[in-house]
Amino acid sequence: MPVLTRLIPSPVVVDINAGALDGLAGLLADQRISASGKLAVAISGGSGARLRERLAPALPGAEWYEVGGGTLDDAIKLGDAMKKGHYDAVVGLGGGKIIDCAKYAAARIGLPLVAVATNLSHDGLCSPVATLDNDAGRGSYGVPNPIAVVIDLDIIREAPVRFVRSGIGDAISNISAVADWELSHRETGESIDGLAAAMARQAGEAVLRHPGGVGDDAFLQVLAEGLVLTGISMSVAGDSRPASGACHEINHAFDILYPRRSASHGEQCGLGAAFAMHLRGDRETSALMAGVLRRHGLPVTPGEIGFTDEEFVAAVAYAPKTRPGRYTILEHLDLSTDQIRDAYADYAQAVSS
Numbered sequence: 001m002p003v004l005t006r007l008i009p010s011p012v013v014v015d016i017n018a019g020a021l022d023g024l025a026g027l028l029a030d031q032r033i034s035a036s037g038k039l040a041v042a043i044s045g046g047s048g049a050r051l052r053e054r055l056a057p058a059l060p061g062a063e064w065y066e067v068g069g070g071t072l073d074d075a076i077k078l079g080d081a082m083k084k085g086h087y088d089a090v091v092g093l094g095g096g097k098i099i100d101c102a103k104y105a106a107a108r109i110g111l112p113l114v115a116v117a118t119n120l121s122h123d124g125l126c127s128p129v130a131t132l133d134n135d136a137g138r139g140s141y142g143v144p145n146p147i148a149v150v151i152d153l154d155i156i157r158e159a160p161v162r163f164v165r166s167g168i169g170d171a172i173s174n175i176s177a178v179a180d181w182e183l184s185h186r187e188t189g190e191s192i193d194g195l196a197a198a199m200a201r202q203a204g205e206a207v208l209r210h211p212g213g214v215g216d217d218a219f220l221q222v223l224a225e226g227l228v229l230t231g232i233s234m235s236v237a238g239d240s241r242p243a244s245g246a247c248h249e250i251n252h253a254f255d256i257l258y259p260r261r262s263a264s265h266g267e268q269c270g271l272g273a274a275f276a277m278h279l280r281g282d283r284e285t286s287a288l289m290a291g292v293l294r295r296h297g298l299p300v301t302p303g304e305i306g307f308t309d310e311e312f313v314a315a316v317a318y319a320p321k322t323r324p325g326r327y328t329i330l331e332h333l334d335l336s337t338d339q340i341r342d343a344y345a346d347y348a349q350a351v352s353s
Helices: 020-030 047-058 072-082 096-109 153-158 161-188 194-208 217-237 246-257 265-279 283-295 309-322 329-333 337-352
Strands: 013-017 039-043 062-066 089-094 113-117 129-134 137-142 148-152
Touching: 013 020, 013 217, 020 047, 020 113, 020 148, 020 153, 039 047, 039 096, 047 062, 047 089, 062 072, 072 096, 072 129, 089 096, 096 113, 096 129, 148 153, 148 217, 153 217, 161 194, 161 217, 161 246, 161 265, 161 283, 161 329, 194 217, 194 283, 246 265, 246 309, 246 329, 265 283, 265 329, 265 337, 283 337, 309 329, 309 337
Parallel strands: 013 148, 039 062, 039 089, 089 113, 113 148
Antiparallel strands: 129 137
């Protein structure tokens, strides 16, 4: 009897620990990612420039590229600049914008990407997607998964705490996203990948139920691992479905309707997830999410990120338009504006009690 298996696209190295950055050069050489040390390193002008001073002596064969922003044009320019060299790999050193630009640029010139995250703001650091601003707003572009992921918890602690909080909201929203995927499977017959769903859900549950806080190494380890696993779950599914449901539709609606006032990705997704769980009648999980979000300093009501209740209602009403064809609790219930307003009033009362 043949043994049937499938190959899962995933990094060959995931190094998450305090001081991981000190071993970056050795890791790349030992894993034969870049035995010659010929690397193209994409950095920001802020934290990336400071880290360059620290890392440059250990990476004498590297060439450094400062990335201006997180747009599609920035990523194309980066790729065009890098293709003139003869590199073994591209290293994206920084936050989400830098890593997404480096992902796209590496894919454009056919090189593997090493993601070295300096914050934990969202699950994109290990996903097969690069999210970049373009002339139409913001687009998601398919790219290969990083060949290696390095997360130095010492560096993570140095970043503003809002980045960790954003990652918490994004990770916890997996639970709502998977519930939406299962709903669509039941109601529309949409195919569901059980492995991808399990990985994303368990990543979210691990963060949701961990007793630690944003300053604890043990908690940061679980959060970092959860975000990496979420990215791999998207590769398994071949889609963002394991980590994107009504929670992310609401997030996108905020970004579209109030582009100059929107909060962080994870703050909006966490709030959207807690409300979506309330809509599906899972009041216990909704209350648990709200309590954990509040404990970590994330918003649980729109007023806590500067929006009125009516603006939140408008965002929820608009949300299904952000992902045509995606079926979530919002499409399932198809609520009128008045019904959304009533549901939010119930939610606000529940999370304030």
